[in-house]
Amino acid sequence: MTSIAATQTAAGTQPVTGLKAQLRRAERLKKIKAMLLVAPLALFLIIAFVLPISSMLWRSIDNTEVSQVMPQTATLIQQWDGSGLPDEAVFAAFAAELRDSRSGGGLGRIGRRLNYEDPTFRSLLTRTLRGLPASTELSWTEELISIDPRWNDTATWQAIQRTAPLTTDRYLLASLDLERNAEGQIVKVAENQQLYIQVFKRTLIIAGGVTLICLFLGFPLAYLLATLPTSTSNLLLICVLLPFWTSLLVRTAAWIVLLQSGGLVNAGLMWTGLIDSPIQLVFNRIGVFFAMVHVLLPFMILPLYSVMKGVSPSYQRAAVSLGAHPFAAFWQVYVPQTLSGIAAGTILVFIMALGYYITPALVGGPSDQMVSYYVAYYTNTTNNWGMAAALGALLLIVTLLLYMVYHKLVNQKQLVRS
Amino acid sequence: MSLQPYASPIERIWFWVFRVFCGLILVFLMIPVLVIIPLSFSDSSFLTYPIQGFSLRWYEQIFSAGPWMDSLKNSLIVAPLATLLAMIFGTLAAVGLNRADFPGKGLILALLISPMVVPLVIVAVGMYFFFANLGLLNSYTGLVIAHAVLGVPFVVITVNATLQGFDYNQMRAGASLGASPLRVFFTVVLPQIIPGVASGGLFAFATSFDEVVVALFIASPTERTLPIQMFSGIRENISPAIAAMATILILMSVVLLLVMELLRRRSEKMRSHS
Numbered sequence: 152m153t154s155i156a157a158t159q160t161a162a163g164t165q166p167v168t169g170l171k172a173q174l175r176r177a178e179r180l181k182k183i184k185a186m187l188l189v190a191p192l193a194l195f196l197i198i199a200f201v202l203p204i205s206s207m208l209w210r211s212i213d214n215t216e217v218s219q220v221m222p223q224t225a226t227l228i229q230q231w232d233g234s235g236l237p238d239e240a241v242f243a244a245f246a247a248e249l250r251d252s253r254s255g256g257g258l259g260r261i262g263r264r265l266n267y268e269d270p271t272f273r274s275l276l277t278r279t280l281r282g283l284p285a286s287t288e289l290s291w292t293e294e295l296i297s298i299d300p301r302w303n304d305t306a307t308w309q310a311i312q313r314t315a316p317l318t319t320d321r322y323l324l325a326s327l328d329l330e331r332n333a334e335g336q337i338v339k340v341a342e343n344q345q346l347y348i349q350v351f352k353r354t355l356i357i358a359g360g361v362t363l364i365c366l367f368l369g370f371p372l373a374y375l376l377a378t379l380p381t382s383t384s385n386l387l388l389i390c391v392l393l394p395f396w397t398s399l400l401v402r403t404a405a406w407i408v409l410l411q412s413g414g415l416v417n418a419g420l421m422w423t424g425l426i427d428s429p430i431q432l433v434f435n436r437i438g439v440f441f442a443m444v445h446v447l448l449p450f451m452i453l454p455l456y457s458v459m460k461g462v463s464p465s466y467q468r469a470a471v472s473l474g475a476h477p478f479a480a481f482w483q484v485y486v487p488q489t490l491s492g493i494a495a496g497t498i499l500v501f502i503m504a505l506g507y508y509i510t511p512a513l514v515g516g517p518s519d520q521m522v523s524y525y526v527a528y529y530t531n532t533t534n535n536w537g538m539a540a541a542l543g544a545l546l547l548i549v550t551l552l553l554y555m556v557y558h559k560l561v562n563q564k565q566l567v568r569s
Numbered sequence: 570m571s572l573q574p575y576a577s578p579i580e581r582i583w584f585w586v587f588r589v590f591c592g593l594i595l596v597f598l599m600i601p602v603l604v605i606i607p608l609s610f611s612d613s614s615f616l617t618y619p620i621q622g623f624s625l626r627w628y629e630q631i632f633s634a635g636p637w638m639d640s641l642k643n644s645l646i647v648a649p650l651a652t653l654l655a656m657i658f659g660t661l662a663a664v665g666l667n668r669a670d671f672p673g674k675g676l677i678l679a680l681l682i683s684p685m686v687v688p689l690v691i692v693a694v695g696m697y698f699f700f701a702n703l704g705l706l707n708s709y710t711g712l713v714i715a716h717a718v719l720g721v722p723f724v725v726i727t728v729n730a731t732l733q734g735f736d737y738n739q740m741r742a743g744a745s746l747g748a749s750p751l752r753v754f755f756t757v758v759l760p761q762i763i764p765g766v767a768s769g770g771l772f773a774f775a776t777s778f779d780e781v782v783v784a785l786f787i788a789s790p791t792e793r794t795l796p797i798q799m800f801s802g803i804r805e806n807i808s809p810a811i812a813a814m815a816t817i818l819i820l821m822s823v824v825l826l827l828v829m830e831l832l833r834r835r836s837e838k839m840r841s842h843s
Contacts, residue, residue, distance in 0.1 A: 181669045188665025192658040192721060193677055200684055200718045203699035204691060210698075368594050375591045389826070390595045394602055396822035396829075398779045400799040401815040405601030407807060408608065413617045415604065445601060448594075477580065506688025508782055513803055523690040530694045530786070543691045554686045558679070 211540035214319035216264040220257035225315040242291040268310040322541035358504035369451035377459035395449035438514035458492030609812035627813040640798035648777040651716035659724025707789035720773025731765025764836035
């Protein structure tokens with residue numbers, strides 16, 4: 152501010168070029184001030200949001216367990232050509248570093264990592280460690296093989312070799328039901344072990360289904376709200392906004408109450424005679440759809456409503472007066488004008504549905520859990536953080552791509568009705 | 570939309586079918602909110618209709634010392650602090666974004682909005698590892714920071730929207746009359762954008778008060794918030810105590826809705842004045 156005042160007082164005395172320079176400086180100062188205002192939040196988010204997420208994503212390719220606990224073995228074994236057995240130097244380094252790994256939890260870390268390659272590896276390590284002498288008169292190669300013949304297998308050493316580099320693509324491949332075979336080619340995992348493609352498909356089906364139902368229910372209601380007189384529509388809008396503001400957990404609990412076998416929905420259906428005995432409506436896919444549509448429907452209605460509010464009804468009337476069938480006038484004249492609202496609502500609901508965790512966890516069955524559930528499961532239950540990060544990375548990529556489309560389509564303001 | 574007197578019978582039928590359909594959707598939206606309230610006054614231990622007898626025992630249970638009160642207290646500690654943090658950071662940033670164009674503005678705006686977009690479970694897992702390294706796991710500080718992150722986009726968006734109609738010449742006028750930038754902000758800018766700041770704050774508060782995923786990952790039983798208590802209640806044994814707490818939360822959302830409406834009217838009135 153003061154700089155602008157200074158510019159103005161200086162204008163009378165300074166030549167034109169000086170004025171220009173001062174104006175530029177004032178503009179630059181204004182920019183810097185603006186950036187300084189944004190900086191605290193930007194820094195806060197980079198530290199408390201971007202950094203945590205990127206370091207989590209790093210875990211999806213992180214392979215540093217073996218190279219940290221057994222640095223020498225890791226370096227040496229990477230020079231091995233992968234056929235026959237590695238030479239004595241590798242055996243010696245491995246024996247020495249295995250003995251050292253006992254302290255500081257190193258054994259646990261490499262045991263867990265190597266178990267992903269072969270589920271019997273951890274027991275092989277502990278067994279070997281128990282039989283390992285302090286020094287040997289034979290070669291370490293013979294010593295290790297005498298403790299357990301599996302050290303004579305090429306596959307055992309190949310598994311260690313695979314865990315030696317600093318990064319790995321095994322988690323990302325695994326989250327797409329792929330793996331590398333012994334020759335290092337990418338192949339599909341065995342049929343009975345395939346899981347994640349199924350989970351991704353299920354996630355897309357649930358999110359897509361919820362989005363379509365929301366559009367099917369939201370469009371007519373938004374149309375009604377936009378065409379009613381304001382006093383009536385404001386009253387009805389409360390019915391949309393009150394659930395919107397109500398706690399997600401309250402609504403989820405309410406759906407369990409409504410849909411359970413002794414609940415109102417079953418009672419109503421039995422009263423009408425449609426069914427004779429209660430049917431299972433909750434803790435399965437039906438419950439997930441009911442609860443998710445209910446939570447996400449306002450996010451479809453509000454963008455549609457705000458677009459429809461701006462559409463003049465006279466175009467449609469003009470079309471009818473020109474002889475169009477009312478339905479054709481609606482479909483060919485009205486609907487195209489609401490496309491931006493349809494796109495905004497659809498993408499918004501789809502993005503939010505993709506990441507759902509709480510609702511399916513509470514009202515769904517085991518076969519209704521989406522990607523988010525597996526991210527949480529691998530973090531909390533099995534501590535397989537590489538897998539959690541890989542699944543999370545894929546979910547994040549899909550979400551961000553869709554968000555970019557959304558960003559192109561909609562102004563930020565429409566996200567929040569203020 | 571109304572029915573014209575010259576409407577054909579088919580149009581009449583269509584009109585009523587449409588209205589009934591919309592009515593059913595409104596019932597669908599409202600019924601879960603309405604159905605849970607009467608159950609909280611039931612004297613039975615099961616959440617089923619018909620209600621046999623009237624009782625306030627579930628309210629007594631949640632309002633007497635115990636896990637419900639502890640979790641409510643925790644939420645009332647975390648949510649206001651997170652909201653305050655989000656309001657301060659968010660308002661400053663929104664003012665800055667509106668003051669001038671600078672390189673990378675679009676990218677920065679995308680960054681500021683991103684906590685609203687990234688799936689919660691990813692935020693939760695990321696913060697879980699990160700806070701574990703910093704020793705912020707199982708602490709109020711960690712929860713407040715996490716919830717402030719999640720609430721900030723709402724403040725940025727609402728304040729940004731309010732600033733669209735703001736005339737920056739007023740700031741110049743204030744400065745030329747000798748006011749310091751801080752004084753200009755508090756006496757000229759803030760009174761005009763306060764509806765946006767407040768509604769963004771309400772969004773942030775509601776977010777923190779209803780956030781369960783991140784809290785589940787980074788809070789220990791000591792910082793157990795109300796949503797976590799609700800979550801485990803629903804998961805383990807769904808009792809009418811949940812209905813009682815739900816009724817209180819519904820009341821709270823009614824209040825939130827009313828305040829939002831008041832703020833919207835106030836901001837509209839301000840805009841029509843300027």
